[in-house]
Amino acid sequence: TDPVARRLSFAALGVLGPTSGLRAAGSVLFAVAAAAVSAEAVKKAAVARRGASTLRTGAVATAQDGARRTAAPQMTATTSTTVQTEADAAATKIWAEQWWPLGFAAHTSRAAPVAVTLLGAPLVVWWDDSAGAWRCTLDRCSHRLAPLSEGRVTSDGCIECPYHGWAFDGQGQCVRVPQQEEGSAPCRSRRAAVLALPIMEAQGVIWVWGGGLFESAAVTPPEESGPALVDVLERPGVEHSDYSRDLHMDWSTLCENVMDPAHLPFTHHKTISRRSKAAPISFGALENFSHTGFTAVRQTAGGPGRLTFRAPLLVLAETHRGPDSYSDWNVVYAVPTEPGRCRLLVRVVFEVSKLPIPLKWVLSFAFTKQPTWWTHLGTHQILEDDNPFLHAQGHAYRAGHATKLAPDWKRRLYMPTASDGMVVAFRRWLDAYSDGEGALWSRVAPTTETPLRRASKEEVLERYLSHVAHCSACSGALRNIRTTMRLAEGGVVLGLLLAALLRARPAALALAALSFGVARLCAVLDARMRVGRYPPPRNVS
Template identity: 30%
Template sequence: MAGVNVQAAVLSTRDTTIPNLDFQHSFCKQYGRSSADIRNSQEQKTFTRRSSHYKSNSLAATPTSWERNSVGSAKYRSVPHRRHVKVSAIAEPLTEPPQLESASKDTSKEAKFDWNKQWYPVAIIKDLEEDQPLAVTVIGRPLAVWWDKSSNKWQVYADKCPHRLAPLSEGSITQDGQLRCSYHGWTFKGDSGECTFIPQAPSDSKPHTSTKACVTVYPSIEQQGFLWFWPDLSQGAINIEAAANPPPFFPELNDPTYGFDMSVREVEYGYDTLVENLLDPAHFVNSHHKIQGRREDGGPWNLKLESKISAPGFKGMADFGPYDFTAPCTVTMNASYPPEISIRTNLYGDHSENLLVHALIVLLTSLKARLSKNPAPNIVATIFFCVPVSPGRSRCYWAFPRNFAAFTLKNVPQWIQHRMPNLVFDSDMLLLHVVERKLEHEGLSGYYSPTKADVLVLAFRKWLNSFAGGAPDWGGTF
């Protein structure tokens, strides 16, 4: 089936309001404060958030957490330091598992989530090569991503030649910019996936003009450094639904004052395990000890569900701010804190304290704080895209835009910026793989979740089971 370029339509319907974001710090221990001190302080100063812009109402001198006002907008709330506050004041231990507000409601009549009518990231554009195709599997669909010179765009084809089903991702790019199958040399191009040449056909015949010779082409769009594809090919979906439901948009990724890197990691556990883990901030300081915090910084968490659980996802609130899941892929977090705090903060974890990049960030951030009369708060956004690949396998794309030391971050070698996230993934990889295997046998009844730290985990499981059929729709592949 022919594909359609929906980029113009998507851009015209894009909602440029930034989603709620938040981020988990690991700086508590490093400047003499416990996480309990920060979360329990009572004095407040407010930073108000307006779309992607953050205006300081008063200069804060301490870490910030967030609250929502009566109309649902997010506010940054700075929390001055107070020592000798009991940890138990943060979140009282529960005698019963936390109950979700909408848990008792019948969701059978509510709109269900359609896995096929969604945008999924398939690649980071800067990592693609125009002279060779890329094989990638998303939600059970094998895909071939390649640069189509005739259309001047990246194409997402089904990864099978219509001749004998050979993978087109193993093919080559011709001198005139078409995709050639390596098995028998059939050649394809364009948004329609038309076959332009069959070497075995007589010159006076035209079997290549048959619709049976065409490759399946999926709708795709380039946005903010990512290539996205839409798996649904039903009539009307390409022109209407795909354009009306664009991929998530983040103003920080277009803001030249922000520095960031994008990367990807494929992991040996499923989509549901990946999302669940990212919605669980309580594991950070334990599973990622000395990489993303320290065990001794751990304590109770007062996670709350801030919205109704519905097909599009849900919004939550942690001690450090809003914590959102936008179905099917997006988990967003964010942090805003005064400039002087980042001077003493190891943003890359203990394992990289001696790296030059850390020294440069500390130096530049220190200068910014000392030279500016009214320095704006430092903002670190955390954006994850969680992609189902196949049962027991998933892929995570991420970007961590920040508005300080942007020049340094833009010029740091990519391998250095990849080092810390991969340390994080490695440190709990085995745990999650084993947990998933056990969950297959015991089911969710094997979970015992008596504290508020698991509220968002329970919310995600409710979303998955009540609205999304309990698992991704693999399109009959598995």
């Protein structure tokens, strides 16, 4: 038996002694024994708490590595933490074993490496001109973890670390260590390699296979796997416009917003809609609800259509304007980058061949002739109509919770109309297939579970880092704008000097005035490339 229990029992017998002296001594002994028992109990409780804490930490780490559990399993000495439950396998299939879009190929620089983040993992993408292919590895040199994206692409298609010049090929193998001594071979060590991910280009999008970012997922994509392509892009007579941006909102907030057509007349009043167009919206019965997503027929004032969620990354909204009219599609890819952040890739698709004139001419020009950077300036404003309040809404949904996206949403959100039908379906999907936590973060993602920081309005409206820096069309245009501005400023000075020194003052002053106007226009465009405007058009009378 427990020795502490024995001490307590003997002390108790002393309390029952025949004389008052013995009973007093017994009481003292009982008190001392009780204190000893209490100390033992405290010590055991502390050990138990530490053990429970270790189990919780282990469970969090396992979830980060690709093993989400909808209910914590009973831990025993023989239970292995590497055994996958059905929920684990489903989560791996949804998040890890997936082709993820990183950017549009036409907007991604082929001259320099590009840093991207996927599911919390820092990646670097570059164009290997020697092989005519895109490459992708973890954005960390195996030497001392410097970001490879700060380096350069060599003539043989390798990426070179900016710190000490180590070079890696498209398979992640270290091919050069400038510091290696003659006769040594540090390159051949497995530790010298960096993680490389399968990468491909399809429908003008750069896709990577995410399996290598998780412990228990397939590193090589199965033959039957393929990216979430959209068949309508292959139709004749169809044109589209592409745009991407890093957003201060969770991928789930972006998906939910696209599934909510009722917000368009109010949020985007004066940009792409009007408040006067507000009307009831209905959805048909939910179809094919599973881990792969769901779909439903949609009826709006613009015409019938369909809304499809292809889990976990694609929301496709299609509208058919009539049997003898055109159709249009909104193709939205929502890519989780880190908690509370995502990358948006959107394609606005129109059946241009069936559009009435002059709308056919206008959209044909916009999709095929208009400069991409100019189109993106207009798209920025549309996104910024709702970016600030969607960021705030995401924080309100979380209510300070570190992992749950919208705890107790059924009680906290009041959604009585049919227009919220797909939002409710999406929330149900999150509960069913992610335990309400959304994206599964990679094994190299930070594991801290602290409440997310609320971004400032200036950060939410920022355009340069969130778009221009990784859009080759816009970054090239910005360089040209700044060059033109410097030349125009020189023209102002030259015109004023000529006006002072020569007799042809009207012509010189005209040059100065024209140059000043060009410089001012360039300054405005430069500012619009860097940050959005506030308040949005809907709030300006």
